[in-house]
Every structure is written in structure tokens, then in C-alpha cells.
Amino acid sequence: MNAKSGDAILSSCYTNGMENRTTQILVGQQFLVAEDEAIIAMLLEDIIDRCGGTVVATAKSCAEVFEALGMHAINAIILDVHLQGGSSEEVVAVAADKNIAVLVCTGSAPHTLSPAFRNLPLLKKPWQGDDVDRALAQLFADAG
Numbered sequence: 001m002n003a004k005s006g007d008a009i010l011s012s013c014y015t016n017g018m019e020n021r022t023t024q025i026l027v028g029q030q031f032l033v034a035e036d037e038a039i040i041a042m043l044l045e046d047i048i049d050r051c052g053g054t055v056v057a058t059a060k061s062c063a064e065v066f067e068a069l070g071m072h073a074i075n076a077i078i079l080d081v082h083l084q085g086g087s088s089e090e091v092v093a094v095a096a097d098k099n100i101a102v103l104v105c106t107g108s109a110p111h112t113l114s115p116a117f118r119n120l121p122l123l124k125k126p127w128q129g130d131d132v133d134r135a136l137a138q139l140f141a142d143a144g
Contacts, residue, residue: 025140026053032068034091035080035105036060040125044078044105047132062086066094074100076139081106081117089116103139 031048033055035041045055057068061084068074077095079102081088093116095102104117107125123135 025137026051029053029075029140030056030073032056032065032072032074032077033058034060034065034077034083034088036082036084037080040080040105044132047129048078048136051133051136053136060084062088062091065091069094069098069100074098076101076103078103078105078123081108081113089114092116092120101139103135 026048029052031053033041033044033048035044035058038060041058041060045058048055056072056074059065059068063085065077065079065083077091077100079088079091079095081104083091092102102120103123104113104120105123105125105127106113106117110118110122110124121135121139123131127135
């Protein structure tokens with residue numbers, strides 16, 4: 001990725017220098033980014049930060065997700081379907097019990113996903129920053 005495309009990804013919450021509605025929606029929201037690809041996790045962290053949210057934890061495995069859920073107050077999880085060492089389906093069940101919003105992030109075709117993921121908001125890989133912006137706005141619009 002070159003600097004120009006990286007800037008385009010990270011500028012998703014700004015239009016002509018003005019913050020958009022996603023920034024307002026995300027202020028005060030605390031996120032867990034559950035993604036085993038480090039560069040994708042870092043990009044998501046940057047986008048959430050620029051949109052006014054706070055990433056309180058990142059996790060690359062289901063065990064790390066459950067540890068973070070025990071340590072932090074979390075409003076939303078951006079969840080890669082294929083994490084290291086376990087089924088992300090278990091994460092969806094725990095998040096539902098705790099009333100935590102989940103945004104599924106995957107490169108898999110939607111029709112191939114387990115039923116546990118099918119009714120959740122989807123961020124399809126590969127994504128651009130504006131895709132993340134729209135998905136986060138929809139996540140909190142649905143939750144609100």
C-alpha cells in the first residue's frame with residue numbers, strides 16, 4: 001500500500017475537512033478489534049480513532065477476545081470470522097449476552113457464513129475506509 005492509498009483509507013471520517021455523522025455517533029464508544037492480521041487491525045484502530053471512538057483492546061485469537069471482554073467495558077466488537085484458536089461463533093454468543101454490538105469483518109462470501117453471523121452487520125474484505133465508516137454508522141444506527 002502506498003502513502004496515497006493509506007491516506008484515502010484513513011481519511012474516511014472527514015469530508016472537506018468537516019467531521020461527518022459517524023464521528024458524532026462514535027464519540028464515547030469503546031471498541032474491541034478482533035483481527036488476526038496486524039495491518040488490518042492497525043488500520044481499523046486508526047479509522048475508529050479518527051471517527052471519534054476508542055479502541056480499548058485488540059485481539060488476534062478468541063482467547064484474547066474473552067480476556068479483553070473480562071477486562072474492559074466494550075460497546076462494540078469488530079470481529080474477523082476466522083480468528084486464531086477457536087470459533088468466532090462463541091464470541092458472537094457472548095457479545096449477545098453482554099449486549100455488545102458486533103460488526104463482522106470477513107473476506108468470505110456472506111452465503112457461506114455460519115448462521116451465527118448471517119444477521120449481523122457485515123464489513124466485506126477487502127474494504128476501503130468509507131466502507132468502514134458506513135458500516136460503523138449502520139452498526140450504531142441498528143443498535144440505537
